[in-house]
Amino acid sequence: MGTESNIKLLDENGLRLDGRNEMELRPIKIETNVLERADGSAFIEWGGNKIIVSVYGPREAYPKHTQDIDKAVIKARYNMAAFSVDERKRPGPDRRSVEISKVISEALSSAVMVEQFPRTQVDVFIEVIQADAGTRIAGLTAASVALAAAGIPMRDMVVGCTAGKIEGKIVLDLSKEEDNFGQADLPMAVLSRSGEVVLVQMDGDLSVEEFNQATDMILDATKRIAQIQRDALVARYSVETQGGE
Amino acid sequence: MPKDASGILSEIKKGYIINQLKSGKRGDGRSPEEFRKITIIPDYVKRAQGSAYVMLGDTKVIAGIKIEQGEPFPDTPNQGVLTTNVEMLPMAFPTFEPGPPNEDTIEIARVVDRGIREAKTVDLKKLVIEPGKKVWIVFIDIDVIDFDGNLIDACTLGALTALKTAVVKAEGMDEFKLPVDNLPISVTMVKIGNTLLCDPSVEEEQMAEARITVSTTEDGHIRAMQKGKVGSLSIDEIKNAISISLKVGSALRETYIR
Numbered sequence: 001m002g003t004e005s006n007i008k009l010l011d012e013n014g015l016r017l018d019g020r021n022e023m024e025l026r027p028i029k030i031e032t033n034v035l036e037r038a039d040g041s042a043f044i045e046w047g048g049n050k051i052i053v054s055v056y057g058p059r060e061a062y063p064k065h066t067q068d069i070d071k072a073v074i075k076a077r078y079n080m081a082a083f084s085v086d087e088r089k090r091p092g093p094d095r096r097s098v099e100i101s102k103v104i105s106e107a108l109s110s111a112v113m114v115e116q117f118p119r120t121q122v123d124v125f126i127e128v129i130q131a132d133a134g135t136r137i138a139g140l141t142a143a144s145v146a147l148a149a150a151g152i153p154m155r156d157m158v159v160g161c162t163a164g165k166i167e168g169k170i171v172l173d174l175s176k177e178e179d180n181f182g183q184a185d186l187p188m189a190v191l192s193r194s195g196e197v198v199l200v201q202m203d204g205d206l207s208v209e210e211f212n213q214a215t216d217m218i219l220d221a222t223k224r225i226a227q228i229q230r231d232a233l234v235a236r237y238s239v240e241t242q243g244g245e
Numbered sequence: 246m247p248k249d250a251s252g253i254l255s256e257i258k259k260g261y262i263i264n265q266l267k268s269g270k271r272g273d274g275r276s277p278e279e280f281r282k283i284t285i286i287p288d289y290v291k292r293a294q295g296s297a298y299v300m301l302g303d304t305k306v307i308a309g310i311k312i313e314q315g316e317p318f319p320d321t322p323n324q325g326v327l328t329t330n331v332e333m334l335p336m337a338f339p340t341f342e343p344g345p346p347n348e349d350t351i352e353i354a355r356v357v358d359r360g361i362r363e364a365k366t367v368d369l370k371k372l373v374i375e376p377g378k379k380v381w382i383v384f385i386d387i388d389v390i391d392f393d394g395n396l397i398d399a400c401t402l403g404a405l406t407a408l409k410t411a412v413v414k415a416e417g418m419d420e421f422k423l424p425v426d427n428l429p430i431s432v433t434m435v436k437i438g439n440t441l442l443c444d445p446s447v448e449e450e451q452m453a454e455a456r457i458t459v460s461t462t463e464d465g466h467i468r469a470m471q472k473g474k475v476g477s478l479s480i481d482e483i484k485n486a487i488s489i490s491l492k493v494g495s496a497l498r499e500t501y502i503r
Contacts, residue, residue: 095351102348109475186470196477200457202470203363208487211467215480 007181009166016178022171025161025221030142030232032149040150042232044142047175048132053142055150058120072117076104076124078139084131100136107140107160107189107198113153122152133179134162137187140199145229149236157229158198160189161221163214165206170213172221186211188218192226195219254451262448266440272448278493280444285402285501288410295411295423299403302446303393308403309386310411312423317373317380325372326382329358331389331400338392352473357387357400357431359469360460364429367408371424381413383423394447397458397471401431405502428502429468430494431460434486436478441486443493457483459490463498 007017015021026047035041038054061067078100080089093101108124124146126139137160144158164174165184179185184204190197206214262272269276281302289298293309317324331354335341346354361367372381385407387400405428414420435445435453442449450456454476460469467487472478478486 095355098348098351099355102352103472106473106475110477191477194477196479197472197483198477200470200472200478200483202467203359204468205363206467207465208467208491211487212484215483219480 025173032236040146042142042146046138049138050130052127053146054125055146057122058117061121067119071114072120074109078126080128084128110198111158133176156191159192159222159226161218162187172217295407297403297406301399304399305391306399307388308407310407311384315382322377324369325380329385331387333389337389356471360429363468368424394450397433429460432490433458457486
């Protein structure tokens, strides 16, 4: 946050660099079961983000000491491809991706009925092919779809969005420039029916009023994104029914 | 977070804590927003350029600052560099193991770092020796030597105190105090039942459904947030956590960081 620059993030009409107004999302497209081997998978395009998520499990948790006798362990692995960002990213986990993997795993654990599968793990592999700000939320939103596509029992879907502050104004769904040169970034994810928050992080500078404004925008946006998740799942399964006839 | 020495929090203790909470009291008699006793010894390690020994209840951490010359990051040629590292030493808890940092350790270090970075506590622009070539690198290293919960707040208090005492020096150069201002106070809470408890002990951390940290500065603004653990929080609970953090944080700032 807060790298200084001369880039103007809002024009005189209050429009953003990519022409969006403050409440507008970038285009989002989700497709399910894009991979053959995985138990479930999803592909999300969110603005310039391209992310593939695959799910394996529930399967026996390994190594054994990671098993939980009461429930399944959700192990998300968020990974950025070396070529996904402007400057090559050294392959393998770094501190950022370890933290993101942790918060995504925790968020998904709220939605999955983990108590039904003691001693197992569910692997969620999130591969960022092309990064364009908001990858953790896009990855998490797609991961929820991939879990559902894998037929894993869930009490709710996880859906997220980010809001942030650019030139003193709260806007929805930060783009890359806005993320780099803006004043605050607030990624948040909720359970889509209950509205309970399962992921929230923030960095930057927000007053309490700005925070309230940002969360209102996010909650409104998650309803729209949840519909895209549902449509992706419905599209997939209605096609299969036709094919089987 | 690791479970207690035996691996499991005993059901009896859990029951006791929950029962106490019904009457508004915590297992150790504190009220929900009350922190444990805090003792901070600044300048504890003379070999470090800045340091602090923090006791937060039975949690003990030692923060030390080392400042060395090095190259700036290519995208910020006119700024010094700040890094935060936490070591959860095997001496601190029966289940802590030696080796590279695990995800818990990395998360703690990154949340502590986030608060300090976003509050712009260290004026990195004043740490340039030769633009694009040579800058001061500030290493905040924090050793956890005894663990009884709430490492994020203990480590933040340690890092801030150590930064405040830090002096930049090198042979043949004038020494100067590390430019430090606008200190963020982090307040970590856990949710047990429907109550948010500040400064959780290790037992409270183990049995909590969700954890949230809010770092705020003196202007009443939020600089960093992090939700942890697998449970969820309602939007109202998060807003409540922010107002608790502002209130409790400003009292902590007055008492310990001034």
